Amino acid sequence: MTSALPPIAETSAQAVMDLERDYLLQTYARYPLALSRGKGCYLYDLEGRRYLDFLSGIGVNALGHAHPRILKVVREQAGLLMHCSNLYYHEYQGPLAKRLVDMGGLDRVFFANTGAEAIEGALKMIHSHGRAIHPEKYQIVSLDNSFHGRTLGALSITGQAKYRADFEPLIPGVKFVPPNDIPALEAAVNEQTAGIVMELIQGEGGINPLTPQYVAKARELADRFDALLVADETQRSVTRSRESIVQRRTRFAVGIDAADRDRR
Numbered sequence: 001m002t003s004a005l006p007p008i009a010e011t012s013a014q015a016v017m018d019l020e021r022d023y024l025l026q027t028y029a030r031y032p033l034a035l036s037r038g039k040g041c042y043l044y045d046l047e048g049r050r051y052l053d054f055l056s057g058i059g060v061n062a063l064g065h066a067h068p069r070i071l072k073v074v075r076e077q078a079g080l081l082m083h084c085s086n087l088y089y090h091e092y093q094g095p096l097a098k099r100l101v102d103m104g105g106l107d108r109v110f111f112a113n114t115g116a117e118a119i120e121g122a123l124k125m126i127h128s129h130g131r132a133i134h135p136e137k138y139q140i141v142s143l144d145n146s147f148h149g150r151t152l153g154a155l156s157i158t159g160q161a162k163y164r165a166d167f168e169p170l171i172p173g174v175k176f177v178p179p180n181d182i183p184a185l186e187a188a189v190n191e192q193t194a195g196i197v198m199e200l201i202q203g204e205g206g207i208n209p210l211t212p213q214y215v216a217k218a219r220e221l222a223d224r225f226d227a228l229l230v231a232d233e234t235q236r237s238v239t240r241s242r243e244s245i246v247q248r249r250t251r252f253a254v255g256i257d258a259a260d261r262d263r264r
């Protein structure tokens with residue numbers, strides 16, 4: 001058997017970087033560090049040097065690396081069934097959805113692979129909600145300095161021009177307003193608004209929390225103008241909006257609105 005690639009353990013960091021540079025689309029500027037494994041809160045590079053992981057995969061590896069219980073479950077499941085499409089039922093989807101609903105005070109869950117995909121789902125829900133009321137009701141209000149992902153829809157509502165510039169025109173009818181500016185929000189939301197999207201604490205834009213008064217005003221305006229209020233919790237962590245946004249019967253997140261429409 002012949003192989004063009006040396007075994008991983010013998011690969012130098014420089015070789016890893018060279019290979020990526022030659023064969024990967026160069027969409028990210030990376031730090032010159034090639035990581036090989038992690039344990040708990042530590043990461044190790046190819047030469048075995050240890051690093052304290054302050055970044056945790058941009059907030060993704062909250063449970064640390066190689067946690068024994070996670071490893072056990074992943075190993076067991078890999079030996080049973082790696083993937084089945086959503087054409088079929090799977091015994092774990094229902095229990096996980098119920099757990100998230102119980103924790104978050106929401107009605108239903110939509111599973112997605114990435115934050116951007118979750119936002120795409122929310123955008124589709126906003127548009128279909130608006131269209132069901134009036135064909136001109138498709139405007140979305142989003143916040144300056146926000147980040148919602150790198151797909152075209154998510155970029156359209158990302159309030160940082162540097163990310164959008166190369167890909168315009170994006171989806172129409174998006175208005176950006178400064179966070180925590182209640183008069184600006186009141187001026188932006190009207191009968192044509194189908195949705196308001198916000199991170200309750202902006203992540204990528206800096207650690208910028210929204211005030212409770214501002215979020216309450218967004219809730220009130222969304223209710224008054226029959227718009228959906230979407231909290232993007234990709235970075236902040238799922239279900240933490242319960243106290244701040246989900247009041248009364250709300251049209252708030254992807255699942256709730258679907259249930260809402262079913263009832264109409």
Ligand SMILES: Cc1ncc(COP(=O)(O)O)c(C=O)c1O
Pocket residue numbers: 058113114115116117119147148149150199203204232233234235236
């Ligand atoms: C608030 C927010 N929304 C959406 C995304 C996109 O998530 P993903 O990279 O999983 O597509 C991010 C990513 O950092 C994010 O911080």
